[in-house]
Amino acid sequence: MSDPILSLNNVHTDIAQYHILQGVDLEVPKGQVTMLLGRNGVGKTTTLKTIMGQWTCKSGEISFDGQDMTQMAVSARARAGIGFVPEDMGIFADLTVEENMVLGATSGPMDPKRKEWLLNAFPALGTFWTSEAGNLSGGQKQMLSIARAMAEDRTLYLIDEPTKGLAPAIVSTMAQALRELKAQGASILLVEQNFSVAKALGDTAAVMDEGRVIWTGAMADLATDKDLQERLMGLSMEAH
């Protein structure tokens, strides 16, 4: 396994009176796609939001690219090189597709080659470039959310269920875009319920249960071992 770009060490997070993350230990290897798996409500989204700083880490340590970022502000984490695609997509509905993309390029104007790449990957965004993002369909919004996170080069991408509820054609587009992102050297931590996508994209996997990571290993090992899947997640991933 290559060096981790992101490490979580015994991370605890509370949301109101609920103790959601109960000591998460997780490493995301550099340049790989790590799938974060588990049943609903085990803390996958909270883990991503805690890494991003949207939920406060009560105790434990989060380090990114060798730097302790446990107490860092959300915006500082993003500027350090983390791109975030939340489960609710976080689209600015009153802004146009173009304006959403402009905001994605935090450090300056968007690189024309990168824009061309993204519009080639997600042609619908080009079609509706000057339309309000609130008018897009669910799949188009999801594409915009991912494309916006990719609007400039980031070291690590945290992506929460990008294919949820999407048609197979769009899922295939998403998967291809993520594959190419990885080929560019980016690291990705992906929460995904779609088994075929997880199997196709994942290099490594971490399975969560009751606010902890209970298993880590190669995605291929998990994908081929139905007993392991049932033991870790209560059912075979084929059934998802």
Add this chain to the structure above:
Amino acid sequence: MTAAPDHRPTFARLSLTERLDASLPLLLVPILVVLGFFAIGAPSSWLTLTVSGLAMGMMIFIMASGLTLVFGLMDVINFGHGAFISVGAFVGVSVLIALGDWTGAASLVLNMSAIFLAVVAAMAVTGALGWGFERVIVKPVYGAHLKQILVTVGGLIVIEQLIHVVWGPDEIFINRPEMLKGAVTFAGAALERYRLLAVAVGLVLFLAMRIVLRRTKIGLIVRAGVENGPMVEALGYRLRVVFVGVFIAGSALAGLGGVMWGLYQEVITANMGERMMVLVFIVAIIGGLGSVEGAFIGALLVGLLQNYVAFLEPKLALVSNIALMTAILMWRPQGMLPVVKAK
């Protein structure tokens, strides 16, 4: 890169009703102007009242624009905003009094220069005051509306008392600069010069704000922040810094509004801002909290309606704006042009 598979979605065409419903707020001002024309009857009176209403509306917009952005961006209810209006008026009027030779001269250049310096001084002082107010009063109560109301009302009272300390307890009467006194006659209607200036200033300010909000990156960040602040931060922007900037700008605009309103009324008092806050809040609420365009339309409606009703039925003038707010909120509970807030 491989292009997406055959996936060519299209937007559904909106029906005429849907399109009308979306653009109706934009039509309310012309509709009210036309209704006013038929209700008043005499074209010259109608023109005078319309210019007066537009002038009043523009000044209310200047005062309300900052408040609505501050609320939209950081969910802060700032009753202290009225204090910036009063302080702006006192600072501006002090400068105008000091430049008495310029304001008394029959020279438009000297008169406008005096007003410009008064406005710059008022905006500088209220901007700085706004910065301190945000640091000391507002920052500790983010996310707590009840506390925000209590401490900002407290801040308003303290600043009003400080105005008494600095400028004394009495109201101050002020004459408008020489070339802005009186009226010009157009189509038989008397149009006060100062009101025409107020309309021009308000219009320029609105256009400038629109350009900043629509055409610049900082404007984009502000608009996105009003809609979904946490996502803006997750993209790497320090929203706190942006918010402080907006708070300072909003306070400075209140100061500008205070100078304009003081010259409009030709008298200033320590609690003039507090009294204006009723109209300012009505405008921010009916416009849709966080929406500058909504505040602009709301302010024009308030100004026009108040002037028309005061002419037609003076006893109803006081309740006309409350009635307007009630009617608009029954029609659109989120205001005319609400900002879509992320859930």
